[in-house]
Amino acid sequence: MSAPGQISVSPSRRGLIAGCWAALPVLLAVAPFGLIFGTLATEAGFDLAQTMAFTSLVVAGASQLAALQLMSDGAPALVAIIAGAVVNLRMAMYSAAIAVHWQGLRMAWRIPAAFFLHDQAFALSLNRYRAHPDESVADRAGFYFGIGVTTVTVWIGASWLGAEIGTRIPAGWGLDFAAPACFIGVAAPMIRGTANVIAALTAATLAVVLAGLPGGSGLIVAAAAGIAAGMIAGRRTARRAAPAMEPAE
Amino acid sequence: MSDTTIWTVITGLALATYLIRFSFIGLLAGRRLPPVVTEALGYVPVTVLPAIIAPMVLLSDGQIAADPQRVLAAVAALATGIATRRLLPGIIAGMAAFIALGQIGL
Numbered sequence: 001m002s003a004p005g006q007i008s009v010s011p012s013r014r015g016l017i018a019g020c021w022a023a024l025p026v027l028l029a030v031a032p033f034g035l036i037f038g039t040l041a042t043e044a045g046f047d048l049a050q051t052m053a054f055t056s057l058v059v060a061g062a063s064q065l066a067a068l069q070l071m072s073d074g075a076p077a078l079v080a081i082i083a084g085a086v087v088n089l090r091m092a093m094y095s096a097a098i099a100v101h102w103q104g105l106r107m108a109w110r111i112p113a114a115f116f117l118h119d120q121a122f123a124l125s126l127n128r129y130r131a132h133p134d135e136s137v138a139d140r141a142g143f144y145f146g147i148g149v150t151t152v153t154v155w156i157g158a159s160w161l162g163a164e165i166g167t168r169i170p171a172g173w174g175l176d177f178a179a180p181a182c183f184i185g186v187a188a189p190m191i192r193g194t195a196n197v198i199a200a201l202t203a204a205t206l207a208v209v210l211a212g213l214p215g216g217s218g219l220i221v222a223a224a225a226g227i228a229a230g231m232i233a234g235r236r237t238a239r240r241a242a243p244a245m246e247p248a249e
Numbered sequence: 250m251s252d253t254t255i256w257t258v259i260t261g262l263a264l265a266t267y268l269i270r271f272s273f274i275g276l277l278a279g280r281r282l283p284p285v286v287t288e289a290l291g292y293v294p295v296t297v298l299p300a301i302i303a304p305m306v307l308l309s310d311g312q313i314a315a316d317p318q319r320v321l322a323a324v325a326a327l328a329t330g331i332a333t334r335r336l337l338p339g340i341i342a343g344m345a346a347f348i349a350l351g352q353i354g355l
């Protein structure tokens with residue numbers, strides 16, 4: 001372990017190997033999602049270089065699909081970028097939560113680490129850190145890099161395969177439902193508790209009602225209203241759950 | 250869509266996404282988000298994704314058109330995803346339902 005304030009830690013090989021193993025089950029989700037992205041990007045008119053640059057540089061499937069969808073609908077580039085970035089805002093939360101566990105990790109490792117802070121890398125790492133609170137920062141960082149390198153390699157490979165063979169998939173295989181199915185797959189496990197349900201229903205309803213607003217701005221308004229509704233509902237639930245804080249009636 | 254649009258989106262989204270990820274790992278290392286921001290960010294995935302999904306499932310050419318194949322497949326994906334709390338079963342259930350409903354002519 002490093003002394004407080006010392007910034008010299010690098011990921012350990014032991015952690016890296018543990019992370020590679022831990023990533024294996026997640027690849028079952030990463031590979032099909034990448035395959036679908038490669039296929040849909042190619043169908044939308046991306047050439048191979050564009051598909052591969054997109055998937056290798058962004059490494060965030062839901063935002064890539066969201067931007068792709070808006071571009072196919074004829075939205076300007078800036079709107080597609082903003083919508084994709086909004087989808088990825090949750091990663092600021094991941095960044096704050098995971099940084100706490102990396103005290104002393106060298107900047108030379110933090111720069112590549114940020115590159116693949118996706119849902120699965122975050123969730124698997126945090127579970128590991130909570131289960132093994134005494135593990136060194138070197139092992140923790142190694143574990144994270146093991147997951148990241150494994151998942152990103154498969155993600156890029158699967159996207160390439162989708163771009164190469166995806167357009168030969170027959171029409172009856174339901175490819176036009178692949179994007180909504182992926183989005184629902186990502187979102188559904190996160191919707192837990194009353195406040196989240198209220199937030200999700202508010203955003204979904206408003207997004208349908210406001211779909212006619214120009215340049216995809218209905219999406220932003222719907223999401224903002226959903227966030228506000230969720231926060232209000234969440235605070236009410238928290239108050240009810242802590243009756244000791246309420247004055248006696 | 251033009252090549253310029255595509256490369257602009259690739260570059261812009263890659264930079265924006267990297268900065269979001271690097272924020273607290275690098276730029277603001279050691280700092281914490283204000284609680285109200287953390288609270289709001291917690292609702293981002295459960296609002297942005299449904300706001301993308303709902304029009305894809307319920308609209309056709311900007312009009313509400315509840316196509317039973319799409320709606321039922323979406324319900325299957327949602328129910329499975331909530332029940333299993335995992336990514337892949339929800340996607341598989343949605344795709345399987347969509348293909349099966351297409352086969353029976355819905």
